[in-house]
Amino acid sequence: MQLAAALVLLSLSVLTGLAEVRAHVTGVDYDDARIRSGDDLRWADPDWDDRDWDQMSGAIETGFSEFQEPGVAWFRFSVDLDPSGATGLIASAVAAREVYWDGVLIGAAGQVGTDVASEQPGPVDLILTVPDSLATPGVHVLAIRMSTFRRPADLHGVYLMTVRVGSLRELLLDPAREFWLPFVFLGGFLLVGLYYGALFVADRRRREYLLTSLLCLAVAALLVAESWRWLVGYDYDLHLVRLRIVSGLTVAVGMLLAATFVVQFRQPRGPWVLGGLAAALAVLLALPAEHDPEAYRLFAVSLLVSLGLTLRAVLKRLPGSGAALFGVGVCAAVLLATGDEFMDTTFFPAFGVLLAGLLVSLGLQTRDARRRFETARAEAVRLEAELLKKHLQPHFLMNSLTSVAEWIETDPAVGVRALEALAAELRALSEVSGEPLIPMARELALCRTHLDVMGYRRDVRFDLDASGVDPDGPIPPAVLHTLVENAVTHNAYPPGRVQLTLRETRREGRRRLTLRAPLAGAARETSREGSGLRYVRARLEESVDGPWSVRSQASGDAWVTNIDLPLSGCAC
Amino acid sequence: MRMLIVEDEVVIARRLERLLREAAGDEIASIETCPSLDEAETLLTRRDIDVLFLDLNLNGFDGFDLLATSTASPFHTVVVSAHTERAIEAFDLGVLDFVGKPFGAERLRTTLDRLRGARAEHPAASLAIRSAGCIDLVRVADVAYVRAAGTYSELVLRDNSIRLHSKSLDRLLAVLPATFERVHRSYLVRMDEVVRLRASEGSRYHAVLASGDEVPVGRTRVEAVRQRLILL
Numbered sequence: 001m002q003l004a005a006a007l008v009l010l011s012l013s014v015l016t017g018l019a020e021v022r023a024h025v026t027g028v029d030y031d032d033a034r035i036r037s038g039d040d041l042r043w044a045d046p047d048w049d050d051r052d053w054d055q056m057s058g059a060i061e062t063g064f065s066e067f068q069e070p071g072v073a074w075f076r077f078s079v080d081l082d083p084s085g086a087t088g089l090i091a092s093a094v095a096a097r098e099v100y101w102d103g104v105l106i107g108a109a110g111q112v113g114t115d116v117a118s119e120q121p122g123p124v125d126l127i128l129t130v131p132d133s134l135a136t137p138g139v140h141v142l143a144i145r146m147s148t149f150r151r152p153a154d155l156h157g158v159y160l161m162t163v164r165v166g167s168l169r170e171l172l173l174d175p176a177r178e179f180w181l182p183f184v185f186l187g188g189f190l191l192v193g194l195y196y197g198a199l200f201v202a203d204r205r206r207r208e209y210l211l212t213s214l215l216c217l218a219v220a221a222l223l224v225a226e227s228w229r230w231l232v233g234y235d236y237d238l239h240l241v242r243l244r245i246v247s248g249l250t251v252a253v254g255m256l257l258a259a260t261f262v263v264q265f266r267q268p269r270g271p272w273v274l275g276g277l278a279a280a281l282a283v284l285l286a287l288p289a290e291h292d293p294e295a296y297r298l299f300a301v302s303l304l305v306s307l308g309l310t311l312r313a314v315l316k317r318l319p320g321s322g323a324a325l326f327g328v329g330v331c332a333a334v335l336l337a338t339g340d341e342f343m344d345t346t347f348f349p350a351f352g353v354l355l356a357g358l359l360v361s362l363g364l365q366t367r368d369a370r371r372r373f374e375t376a377r378a379e380a381v382r383l384e385a386e387l388l389k390k391h392l393q394p395h396f397l398m399n400s401l402t403s404v405a406e407w408i409e410t411d412p413a414v415g416v417r418a419l420e421a422l423a424a425e426l427r428a429l430s431e432v433s434g435e436p437l438i439p440m441a442r443e444l445a446l447c448r449t450h451l452d453v454m455g456y457r458r459d460v461r462f463d464l465d466a467s468g469v470d471p472d473g474p475i476p477p478a479v480l481h482t483l484v485e486n487a488v489t490h491n492a493y494p495p496g497r498v499q500l501t502l503r504e505t506r507r508e509g510r511r512r513l514t515l516r517a518p519l520a521g522a523a524r525e526t527s528r529e530g531s532g533l534r535y536v537r538a539r540l541e542e543s544v545d546g547p548w549s550v551r552s553q554a555s556g557d558a559w560v561t562n563i564d565l566p567l568s569g570c571a572c
Numbered sequence: 573m574r575m576l577i578v579e580d581e582v583v584i585a586r587r588l589e590r591l592l593r594e595a596a597g598d599e600i601a602s603i604e605t606c607p608s609l610d611e612a613e614t615l616l617t618r619r620d621i622d623v624l625f626l627d628l629n630l631n632g633f634d635g636f637d638l639l640a641t642s643t644a645s646p647f648h649t650v651v652v653s654a655h656t657e658r659a660i661e662a663f664d665l666g667v668l669d670f671v672g673k674p675f676g677a678e679r680l681r682t683t684l685d686r687l688r689g690a691r692a693e694h695p696a697a698s699l700a701i702r703s704a705g706c707i708d709l710v711r712v713a714d715v716a717y718v719r720a721a722g723t724y725s726e727l728v729l730r731d732n733s734i735r736l737h738s739k740s741l742d743r744l745l746a747v748l749p750a751t752f753e754r755v756h757r758s759y760l761v762r763m764d765e766v767v768r769l770r771a772s773e774g775s776r777y778h779a780v781l782a783s784g785d786e787v788p789v790g791r792t793r794v795e796a797v798r799q800r801l802i803l804l
Contacts (some may be wrong), residue, residue, distance in 0.1 A: 066777050297602050352597070394653075394654035394655050394656070394657075395629050395655070395675070397654070398654030398672070398673040398674060399581055399584065399654055399673060401673070401674040402581075402583075402584050402587065402654075402673040402674035402675065403581060403583040403584055403587075405587070405674045405675075405676065406583050406584065406586065406587035406590075409587075410590070456583070457581050457583055457584075458581065458583070458584075459582045459583055459586075460582075469762075492580060492607045492608075495582065
């Protein structure tokens with residue numbers, strides 16, 4: 001536990017520390033920034049009196065809805081350069097724009113136009129070098145002319161303009177600083193995605209492998225979509241497309257994460273959980289909201305659901321649940337600690353921790369499943385051997401053969417039939433012995449071959465009345481057969497007819513099989529709980545999924561055995 | 573011969589009876605059949621039964637307890653069992669014969685020969701003795717000689733203690749090792765215990781045992797005992 005806590009703290013401090021990497025760029029003081037609709041090239045003049053323009057008052061990244069309508073606008077502010085000066089400038093906007101430094105046009109993104117036809121969209125991020133002659137220490141005026149005719153109408157709350165001025169080297173290194181760690185994880189996400197995809201192809205029953213694979217690939221795609229702007233760049237009119245791809249991938253990651261845990265931990269109400277999550281994400285997407293907080297909320301809701309799923313798994317003591325909860329918990333803690341910036345900066349490393357937890361969890365689960373499988377297989381082999389051995393044991397086989405010998409000498413026709421009956425029982429036993437479950441019809445046939453053999457041995461005519469028993473109901477092999485065998489062995493029936501009855505009753509999702517065998521002679525009750533009943537219990541334990549019971553007792557003039565089984569719980 | 577068959581398999585009991593009657597019908601005074609030893613209890617205390625054909629599921633300890641009860645009785649015990657791998661253990665307890673299932677007429681003829689006086693295929697290692705309601709086992713190696721006591725026998729052990737056995741001298745001889753010989757109408761002696769043969773007046777002979785005990789030797793057996801001593 002202490003180790004886990006230490007790991008959480010370490011992860012948190014590493015991940016939240018990353019948010020500070022961007023401090024190398026000289027910030028621009030927007031407090032005196034002013035903006036105005038309309039177009040006049042004289043507004044580039046640093047001495048132009050803009051005191052009657054709208055004041056931005058620091059809120060440059062939001063608001064100004066009127067400037068988000070298609071049109072042309074100017075944007076002016078001053079920069080106070082320290083003695084180190086400035087060598088670069090990045091002006092980011094969802095608009096075509098021209099940048100004037102003290103009245104000198106130093107660069108443009110696309111071509112500012114007066115309507116859709118005349119405007120040409122340029123890259124979202126316009127990176128410029130500032131000529132040494134202009135970047136002298138002291139106050140400079142920047143004026144940016146922009147047109148937004150191709151700005152998508154439903155681009156909510158995307159900043160109007162972000163300008164960063166400073167060392168060009170620092171400006172260019174900024175995205176690298178932001179993305180180097182996420183890209184370290186990118187390789188991991190891709191490899192794990194491909195690896196689990198291959199595992200799924202090898203074992204199609206493990207759907208959690210497929211989901212883990214898709215989850216990793218979706219996270220990798222999300223990282224590519226997030227970094228595309230800095231790695232490749234695109235014209236501003238495609239900005240919304242990229243944001244929608246990012247939102248879509250965030251939803252996909254959230255859903256896949258929850259689905260992975262639903263499948264991995266066999267959440268019984270999984271479809272409802274996933275349906276509810278999908279509905280919540282749809283509502284969040286439909287609400288008008290800025291992109292970054294929306295992505296944050298989308299992921300936060302998915303993470304909350306995943307936290308619930310893993311917590312339930314831990315409470316149920318499912319194998320591997322602890323590691324999964326650890327990963328999700330660290331990710332959630334980082335999400336809470338970093339707030340809105342989470343999606344930009346710390347998401348990928350945090351998700352790396354989550355994925356590590358998931359992988360450990362899957363590994364533990366696989367190990368556990370393998371152990372259970374091997375135990376079950378060993379048990380099945382043991383039971384099969386026990387069943388076959390019981391009928392190759394001298395007591396059964398040699399007594400049967402001695403009786404057959406007697407019939408052959410005294411009534412050869414009966415002798416041959418007795419021999420055939422013995423062969424039929426041995427054949428039927430070897431056919432069913434390896435199966436975990438067989439239909440009741442086969443089990444009844446097996447019981448009747450045994451009663452035939454015993455009939456020839458005891459000179460008794462045995463009948464098994466099983467009217468009303470579902471012939472398709474599954475049952476472990478030789479369970480009834482063993483009970484029938486016990487009844488016949490432990491009762492000294494006088495020559496004549498002996499009828500055994502089997503009845504099946506169904507109630508409240510359970511079925512009860514009741515076998516009645518008449519008591520006769522000196523039935524030896526002490527030997528009832530012998531190897532026979534042990535075999536019955538072991539078989540039921542192996543093959544029946546859910547509570548079962550076997551009860552055996554004398555009731556009046558009959559020996560009654562009840563087997564209670566779940567109606568649908570058989571591991572068919 | 574009076575026979576008792578304890579067998580819960582009707583057809584097998586029928587077979588046993590049929591084959592025995594076919595092989596030795598004129599020697600058999602009666603054959604009774606019973607499904608289990610418990611039910612045969614009253615029959616077992618009767619002294620007029622010569623042989624018990626006992627079906628035992630020897631796959632467990634119960635079977636051997638029952639077997640000891642049977643071999644402690646006056647009659648001979650012949651085990652009829654599917655578990656032929658336990659035959660030696662059954663012989664060790666003093667059964668006259670062990671018939672494996674399935675069996676035929678030929679095998680039962682051997683059994684009948686043994687009943688007529690031949691010795692068991694394997695001698696007993698222990699003799700079961702009924703005493704005060706329970707069964708004791710006496711190691712055959714501890715027995716020095718056996719003395720007739722009416723229809724019973726007295727086992728005289730090397731430590732000179734005496735145990736009473738229900739079987740007659742004849743029936744004990746059939747299951748004892750070949751070193752035991754009948755030296756007198758009323759005596760069986762372990763020949764390797766005999767150190768010399770002492771003659772006294774009136775042509776009466778005694779075998780002197782290592783313990784100093786003396787056992788009378790019948791006139792007709794003297795030569796045989798002497799031959800054994802020479803050979804030893």
